[in-house]
Amino acid sequence: MxxxxxxxxxxxxxxxxxxxxxxxxxxxxxxxxxxxxxxxxxxxxxxxxxxxxxxxxxxxxxxxxxxxxxxxxxxxxxxxxxxxxxxxxxxxxxxxxxxVSHKKKLAIFVSKEDHCLVELLWQWQAGDLDADIALVVSNHADMKEYVESFGIPYHHIPVTADTKAEAERRQLEVVGEDIDVIILARYMQIISPSFIEHYRNRIINIHHSFLPAFIGGNPYAQAYRRGVKIIGATAHYVTEELDGGPIIEQDVQRVSHGDDVGELKRIGRTIERVVLARAVKWHIEDRILVHQNKTVVFN
Amino acid sequence: MxxxxxxxxxxxxxxxxxxxxxxxxxxxxxxxxxxxxxxxxxxxxxxxxxxxxxxxxxxxxxxxxxxxxxxxxxxxxxxxxxxxxxxxxxxxxxxxxxxVSHKKKLAIFVSKEDHCLVELLWQWQAGDLDADIALVVSNHADMKEYVESFGIPYHHIPVTADTKAEAERRQLEVVGEDIDVIILARYMQIISPSFIEHYRNRIINIHHSFLPAFIGGNPYAQAYRRGVKIIGATAHYVTEELDGGPIIEQDVQRVSHGDDVGELKRIGRTIERVVLARAVKWHIEDRILVHQNKTVVFN
Amino acid sequence: MxxxxxxxxxxxxxxxxxxxxxxxxxxxxxxxxxxxxxxxxxxxxxxxxxxxxxxxxxxxxxxxxxxxxxxxxxxxxxxxxxxxxxxxxxxxxxxxxxxVSHKKKLAIFVSKEDHCLVELLWQWQAGDLDADIALVVSNHADMKEYVESFGIPYHHIPVTADTKAEAERRQLEVVGEDIDVIILARYMQIISPSFIEHYRNRIINIHHSFLPAFIGGNPYAQAYRRGVKIIGATAHYVTEELDGGPIIEQDVQRVSHGDDVGELKRIGRTIERVVLARAVKWHIEDRILVHQNKTVVFN
Amino acid sequence: MxxxxxxxxxxxxxxxxxxxxxxxxxxxxxxxxxxxxxxxxxxxxxxxxxxxxxxxxxxxxxxxxxxxxxxxxxxxxxxxxxxxxxxxxxxxxxxxxxxVSHKKKLAIFVSKEDHCLVELLWQWQAGDLDADIALVVSNHADMKEYVESFGIPYHHIPVTADTKAEAERRQLEVVGEDIDVIILARYMQIISPSFIEHYRNRIINIHHSFLPAFIGGNPYAQAYRRGVKIIGATAHYVTEELDGGPIIEQDVQRVSHGDDVGELKRIGRTIERVVLARAVKWHIEDRILVHQNKTVVFN
Known part of the structure; x- marks a missing residue:
């Protein structure tokens, strides 16, 4: 390719x-x-x-x-x-x-769901994401070949309950100090406070709900159970509080009683892609200021 | 008038x-x-x-x-x-x-904020709300003259912690059994379980947030503190669980860091008006079925 | 009232x-x-x-x-x-x-459709429109009593093909030089170039379509015939070119094959109200600059 | 890959x-x-x-x-x-x-802009597009390697003013009678009436404007000149009238005076991708009926 x-x-x-x-x-x-x-x-x-x-x-x-x-x-x-x-x-x-001519360096973390990673790579190769994607880190090997076909290094660092501390040490090593921002593109592991401290207001996560609704796991299943008529996604900086960091961007789409959890996930994937890509673009263009767990976004 | x-x-x-x-x-x-x-x-x-x-x-x-x-x-x-x-x-x-030719009978409950009531009256007199507004109930006297100018009876029933039970008894009396649906048009009192039981799936409330985010009081202040980028309103049937009943309709609007609580309220008033009016219209047109705390809306 | x-x-x-x-x-x-x-x-x-x-x-x-x-x-x-x-x-x-403490003076022109006028009056009396509504001008007498109940002068100036020039002279007279902005709140008469010249970039019109689609008469019928899936409304400054002046604000709503012309009109009325009110608010708050038939809106 | x-x-x-x-x-x-x-x-x-x-x-x-x-x-x-x-x-x-178990066969036509093609391929490989992509036809060779990496045949059929008739003959040949629907995924050549006749209501085009605004070439430049506050994209069946066929789906996004033509194109690409993918999905799921240049979409 x-x-x-x-x-x-x-x-x-x-x-x-x-x-x-x-x-x-x-x-x-x-x-x-x-x-x-x-x-x-x-x-x-x-x-x-x-x-x-x-x-x-x-x-x-x-x-x-x-x-x-x-x-x-x-x-x-x-x-x-x-x-x-x-x-x-x-x-x-x-x-x-x-x-501005010094391009920002990105590290992308991903697990099994690939849509956010694919979107960022597509926007990057289309010239819409004015940054260098320095590396991709994943707890799975699935996307290795795909990512490397873009000439981007792929670090497969498995994470288990036992190896979590060691895994984060390796992540810190490969990411290094030189990275401007880490993108959690549906990376499904909790980040430790000490790791967050290294990259304060420089880790962007995409949460697959309209926060603060449906914090935590399986937000689409939660949304289905509650019977909401609109679903959303939220990009935010990662803090020690789960899904509680400063919100950068949100967007939503209308759904109906006829959409089951699978359909909500399918619709949601496009919202997630769009919201995360906007947040990353704004960060790269230095449009975001953080103050007391909130963002000022000049766009 | x-x-x-x-x-x-x-x-x-x-x-x-x-x-x-x-x-x-x-x-x-x-x-x-x-x-x-x-x-x-x-x-x-x-x-x-x-x-x-x-x-x-x-x-x-x-x-x-x-x-x-x-x-x-x-x-x-x-x-x-x-x-x-x-x-x-x-x-x-x-x-x-x-x-269909038997028009549904509405009772509207309101407190001090009048925008939802004004919207329903405007839509009704514009011929867009095909129902009879049988009466308005309020814990304040403020809107009496305005409502009566439409030829609609206005019942001022004050509510205090001490008189709540008695007030609900009077409300039941003036509403009666003949009413098809009660609209809580920013009625700021908690409804008791026994009152709800009388009108199961026939009381529509407008909550001024994108539920289930910001349940309870002062949702715009909650939204401002959390720094959300989108605010919303939710129309739902009232159940014993506060702001937890079956959702009928939701809508949202984008806001920015520059909008303070007052501005969120101002923007929100229009969302509330639109969302409540849609929910009432669908109820009147028999478009809503309730099943296990969720709605099926055929529209 | x-x-x-x-x-x-x-x-x-x-x-x-x-x-x-x-x-x-x-x-x-x-x-x-x-x-x-x-x-x-x-x-x-x-x-x-x-x-x-x-x-x-x-x-x-x-x-x-x-x-x-x-x-x-x-x-x-x-x-x-x-x-x-x-x-x-x-x-x-x-x-x-x-x-800022010198409130802007508004003149509202209206014909038979009253929803935009009612919205502006409601926002004004709710304190959301920080201006003085100095007078209302209409080619019909319908809204006289309603407008006067707010203490606002109502000038009924009928317009026919024969009396058009004379009618505009009377309009100029009652509006005067002191008015900051004229709002055409669904005023269904063409404004002459000489009248426009008097109030360059100070006449705001609401057109009931997503311009430049469906210029001219009966835009909802045009939209229905074309089978669009989204309808809209446009607030713009009036120039000599029909529906061609600088666009201030637009908004839209999704419709379906099941919505006939009457339903499009009903849905559209709410879009029109919201869009016009936003444009008027921004004009009053000095947020709009006009350059070469386009607007810069700082909001 | x-x-x-x-x-x-x-x-x-x-x-x-x-x-x-x-x-x-x-x-x-x-x-x-x-x-x-x-x-x-x-x-x-x-x-x-x-x-x-x-x-x-x-x-x-x-x-x-x-x-x-x-x-x-x-x-x-x-x-x-x-x-x-x-x-x-x-x-x-x-x-x-x-x-339903007989998957529909798609042919995708593309020119130089690849975003719509990339989106369809991504949705297809993600399992969200339940169809067979039988072949891709292009008047350029650019995407050959990429498309073939998915195991999909790529037919490079150049088109010039002189060779247009011959090119369409070859297109008909490679597409054949067995194809259910042809997707014009930003294919920038006019289709002849005789070709359209072969696939009546079976050719879906994505037009990069909110039709009927900005028919024809360079719609984003047209939109910029007109100063619209919202841009959109439209998926429609192709008829003999340029950009005049039955509309299947439209969507829009808000823009501002600060967005130049390049930015409108960038924003528009995401709208185009989403709108075209929805239209293709609905066609594949037999949700669309055409009647007198309009669609009935059951979704």
């Missing part, structure tokens, strides 16, 4: 070699926008897109995402960050600046 | 004076459709619409809704029902036949 | 007495955001919300909406505008600053 | 070896349902699902879909059809009976 190598990728890299994104969150107060925009102007940057949100104008939190072009970005990035540090300190900012 | 009296009502009554609807549920088995359709044919009825659903063809439940025209329906109804009783017995049917 | 007078209106006026909104469109170029945010900071304003959009970063158009609080806004507005004029000239800006 | 061969297919064949579906359309009149259901009962069939629709009860058209189990279906099918012919003649029925 050679399909993916034939594609021409017009990545953001080639289109906008000097584009950067800045994410800021800090306590609200006067002068933040003026200071940031003045800083960028003084450095010769051109603001392409800017979004801002304040939870509560008097004493709440302020969130900002700025996309800008800066000539010779690659060479000047280090200095830019150093100089912005002064403004950041002044306003107690939590901040990051990303060079 | 005379708006409502100026409307010309083209109700189903005038359009289809001889139309009837039959609802059947029974254990599935061979020959049911043949027996029912033969019975109607032999009596000179013309089937206008027919819907059918079987949960599990081998040993499950069978549900059917038939709409048919029968000359001189009014005069022949009693005999028709008597004769159908034989077939019904043979197949252990739970069944009803409704004369 | 006294309902509306009993409501407590917590309008933006009382909540945010010093809040202003600024709308800007201009050719894109470096330094715009820095200049504007610096200007506001220097005047002691606190930016509450800011949205920005650039069609094409190299040489395209730049659009911005800023919501800010400025102490003693009322007293200082005139000077603020005078001083901002300098910056505006520098960047060739098309701009406006609105004092 | 071996993924597809590892799947276990639980097709309807194995689940319901004796299941049949009957599609009927005829002028409405009394006794149709009674006659059909009596016929099935007398032959020992058990009705599993039945849907019915009448356009206009007095003198309109009647449509029916029945799913039933009949012991030894395979052996008795011929006789069943012969005997049903008598009833059919009596009511002037247009009818068909399908043995």
């Amino acid at each position: 050679e399909l993916h190598v034939k594609r021409e990728h017009f990545s953001s890299d080639e289109q906008h070699p000097n584009r950067a994104r800045m994410l800021i969150s800090c306590p609200d107060g006067p002068g933040i926008v003026a200071a940031v925009s003045r800083f960028l102007f003084d450095h010769g940057a051109n603001i392409v897109q800017s979004d801002q949100y304040t939870i509560d104008p008097s004493g709440g939190m302020f969130f900002m995402r700025i996309e800008f072009d800066l000539p010779e970005l690659e060479r000047r990035m280090e200095q830019l960050q150093a100089e912005f540090g002064e403004i950041a300190g002044q306003f107690q900012m939590n901040w990051k600046i990303f060079n | 005379e708006l409502h009296v100026k409307r010309e009502h083209f109700s189903s009554d005038e359009q289809h004076p001889n139309r009837a609807r039959m609802l059947i549920s029974c254990p599935d088995g061979p020959g049911i459709v043949a027996a029912v359709s033969r019975f109607l044919f032999d009596h000179g009825a013309n089937i206008v619409q027919s819907d059918q659903y079987t949960i599990d063809p081998s040993g499950g439940m069978f549900f059917m809704r038939i709409e048919f025209d029968l000359p001189e329906l009014e005069r022949r109804m009693e005999q028709l029902q008597a004769e159908f009783g034989e077939i019904a017995g043979q197949f252990q049917m739970n069944w009803k036949i409704f004369n | 006294e309902l509306h007078v009993k409501r407590e209106h917590f309008s933006s006026d009382e909540q945010h007495p010093n809040r202003a909104r600024m709308l800007i469109s201009c050719p894109d170029g470096p330094g715009i955001v820095a200049a504007v945010s610096r200007f506001l900071f220097d005047h002691g304003a606190n930016i509450v919300q800011s949205d920005q959009y650039t069609i094409d970063p190299s040489g395209g158009m730049f659009f911005m909406r800023i919501e800010f609080d400025l102490p003693e806004l009322e007293r200082r507005m005139e000077q603020l505008q005078a001083e901002f004029g300098e910056i505006a000239g520098q960047f060739q800006m098309n701009w406006k600053i609105f004092n | 071996e993924l597809h061969v590892k799947r276990e297919h639980f097709s309807s064949d194995e689940q319901h070896p004796n299941r049949a579906r009957m599609l009927i359309s005829c002028p409405d009149g009394p006794g149709i349902v009674a006659a059909v259901s009596r016929f099935l009962f007398d032959h020992g069939a058990n009705i599993v699902q039945s849907d019915q629709y009448t356009i206009d009860p007095s003198g309109g058209m009647f449509f029916m879909r029945i799913e039933f189990d009949l012991p030894e279906l395979e052996r008795r099918m011929e006789q069943l059809q012969a005997e049903f012919g008598e009833i059919a003649g009596q009511f002037q029925m247009n009818w068909k009976i399908f043995n």
Whole structure:
């Protein structure tokens, strides 16, 4: 299967070699926008897109995402960050600046259900997912040949009750520190708190229900029993609380009394694929800020 | 306010004076459709619409809704029902036949929030709700003048912890046995089991969340805290379990991090209005069958 | 009918007495955001919300909406505008600053179908439409009593082929120059170019189809004939081209082969109500910028 | 890529070896349902699902879909059809009976855009598309290797203005008479009337707009220029009128002023995939009846 190598990728890299994104969150107060925009102007940057949100104008939190072009970005990035540090300190900012041409590195975890993995690979090879898929990790061997046909390393790390700790140690090893985000594409194992701690707000899970309804196992069977008229899927960052992390995206579809559990699963698979792919895209494009178990999504 | 009296009502009554609807549920088995359709044919009825659903063809439940025209329906109804009783017995049917020209009688219960009541009154006076609104009951006096301007009796029955039992006795009295369905149009009091028992599967509530998420009080505040990206409303029949009865209809709308609780309430009011009105319409048109805490809705 | 007078209106006026909104469109170029945010900071304003959009970063158009609080806004507005004029000239800006506490004045035009008018009045009296409904104009007398029961003047101006010019002259007279926006709430008369010229981008129409499908008369009949599976409604600014002006908002709902024209109309009425109300809300909140027959909506 | 061969297919064949579906359309009149259901009962069939629709009860058209189990279906099918012919003649029925275990044969036509083809292949290998994909035809060679990796024959038949007639002759040859339905999965060539005539109501096209808006070429560019707030896709049977055939299914998604043509295409690809897959599924499950350029879809 050679399909993916034939594609021409017009990545953001080639289109906008000097584009950067800045994410800021800090306590609200006067002068933040003026200071940031003045800083960028003084450095010769051109603001392409800017979004801002304040939870509560008097004493709440302020969130900002700025996309800008800066000539010779690659060479000047280090200095830019150093100089912005002064403004950041002044306003107690939590901040990051990303060079858009540095593609984010993804690790995808999967178990037996393959639809979310297949969707991400399809979007990636279609040029819609502007990132590098660095590796796939699975507790099963089923998808090995398929994944490797894309030239992507596949790590089969079985997990049992006894080997769980050891398995996570191996996962940490193959994933490494360099990965930007881990995607649980229907990975059916509980992640331990210590593993989560390594990748705080950098593990995205797709849960196959409209959270907070139907937490835990077999959500489609739960939905069928309750007789809901709409089912959904939820992409969220993983925290120590099962299915309780910050929600990134949700979507739903209407069902009827005539749809049995199998049909709900079939319909749900498409919702899951779409919702997870959107969440991953937004994460890759630095559109998501997390604050107190909730997300601010600038899209 | 005379708006409502100026409307010309083209109700189903005038359009289809001889139309009837039959609802059947029974254990599935061979020959049911043949027996029912033969019975109607032999009596000179013309089937206008027919819907059918079987949960599990081998040993499950069978549900059917038939709409048919029968000359001189009014005069022949009693005999028709008597004769159908034989077939019904043979197949252990739970069944009803409704004369469409006999409009269903509604009682609407409301507290302070008026949007659902206003919507039902508007749809009713626009001719979209083919029923008689027999009375409105409220634990507050606020809407009295408004409701009475439509010529509809308004019963102000205050409810406190101490007077709850007495209040329900008065409610039973004013509603009576003749009412087909009670609509809880944002009626913010818990209904007692004995009251529910009187109107089993005939009390429709609108809950302001996408059930089973956010059961109980302040669902919009719960939704805001959880950071969901979609909110919804649910119309269901009232049972002894709080917000746990058979779901009739649900709908949702996308929200964002920028919507505070007040905005969620504002958006939600329109979802609530639409969802409740649909559920009431389907009940009135005999489109809903209840089985084991779930609904079969033929629409 | 006294309902509306009993409501407590917590309008933006009382909540945010010093809040202003600024709308800007201009050719894109470096330094715009820095200049504007610096200007506001220097005047002691606190930016509450800011949205920005650039069609094409190299040489395209730049659009911005800023919501800010400025102490003693009322007293200082005139000077603020005078001083901002300098910056505006520098960047060739098309701009406006609105004092949020000055409520916008609406005129609603209606014919026989009343659902959109009823919705706007309901949202207004519920406190969801933060504006003054200054008057209602209709070519029919039907809604006079109803509208006047809200304390709103009702001008019955009949329109025939012969009296059209004269009727528009009277409409201009009663509407006046002081009105911020005219809402065609299912007003079934063509508006003349000279009338449109008076209120460029200030007349909102609701068209009962998903434009550009089904332009012109009887869109639901057209939709039924074409056998579409989804119907919609479109709110747009009125231009000289019939149903061709800048689209503000659209929404849709699924229908089936079983829905006849009457049912499409019934379903459509709710879509129309919701879509028009959203468009009016966004206009009132200064969220819409028009550029070359398209809208930028910051919401 | 071996993924597809590892799947276990639980097709309807194995689940319901004796299941049949009957599609009927005829002028409405009394006794149709009674006659059909009596016929099935007398032959020992058990009705599993039945849907019915009448356009206009007095003198309109009647449509029916029945799913039933009949012991030894395979052996008795011929006789069943012969005997049903008598009833059919009596009511002037247009009818068909399908043995569900005889899988439908699909031919997929594709050009350069591969997303719809990839989706159908994925759903097929996931067991969600209960049919045989007999062959793929394309005017380009791009997808040859990919399609053949599934074990499906790929016919590369180039089309130019000069060779169009000859190309269609070759297409007819490779498709043959045995194919149940042809799927135009973003096949960008106009089909000639004579080719359409061969496969009347058996060619499904996906058009990348919410028809009848944006007929013809570049619908996403048209949608961008018009500034619509919602885009969609439409699956329809192909007729001689360009993008004018009976609509099977449509779906939509909200877009904003910030989405350029490229983004509309990206969003649209997912809508196209989902809509086409639904339409194909319904065709395969015999859920669609065509009448006067419109579809009746029992789902």
